[in-house]
Amino acid sequence: xxxxxWLLRHGEAEPHGMRADEERRLTARGEQQSTxxxxxxxxxxxxxxxxxxxxxxxxxxxxxxxxAAWGAEPTVHPPLASGSGxxxxxxxxxxxxxxxxxxxxxxxxxxxxxxxxxxxxxARIVMKKGGLAVVRLEGGxxxxxxxxxxxELELIATAAT
Numbered sequence: 248x249x250x251x252x253w254l255l256r257h258g259e260a261e262p263h264g265m266r267a268d269e270e271r272r273l274t275a276r277g278e279q280q281s282t283x284x285x286x287x288x289x290x291x292x293x294x295x296x297x298x299x300x301x302x303x304x305x306x307x308x309x310x311x312x313x314x315a316a317w318g319a320e321p322t323v324h325p326p327l328a329s330g331s332g333x334x335x336x337x338x339x340x341x342x343x344x345x346x347x348x349x350x351x352x353x354x355x356x357x358x359x360x361x362x363x364x365x366x367x368x369x370a371r372i373v374m375k376k377g378g379l380a381v382v383r384l385e386g387g388x389x390x391x392x393x394x395x396x397x398x399e400l401e402l403i404a405t406a407a408t
Contacts, residue, residue, distance in 0.1 A: 381393045
């Protein structure tokens, strides 16, 4: 399994209890975080062979807003749904979809993402809402290349304009 796995946590969402968890929507701030994340990825010149998203509204909307920056449409990937236990074993499927040596962007939830990064790299991270982690994959191991908070993505996005 070779390539790069880019993990984007959904943007800020409505509080728990407003509606069923799978239906929680992004707040205005979450929409802005998602749009800026997409603009930052464009500014970085990154191209993805696959953009996969959790079917939960907040994550799918994050993926759509981000991918709109480069004219892509995400694919729903049910294993990314919060609580499904997305982990290292699921990364193999994601990279098979993207292709050997490719970059894949996945949009989903905590704590799945921090657990996946730890399983791949040994790094203990905290994924902020709207944050991004990048893992280089080689064989069965991974290396954490970067961890960006939403504010850092905003700086990248606005510096490019």
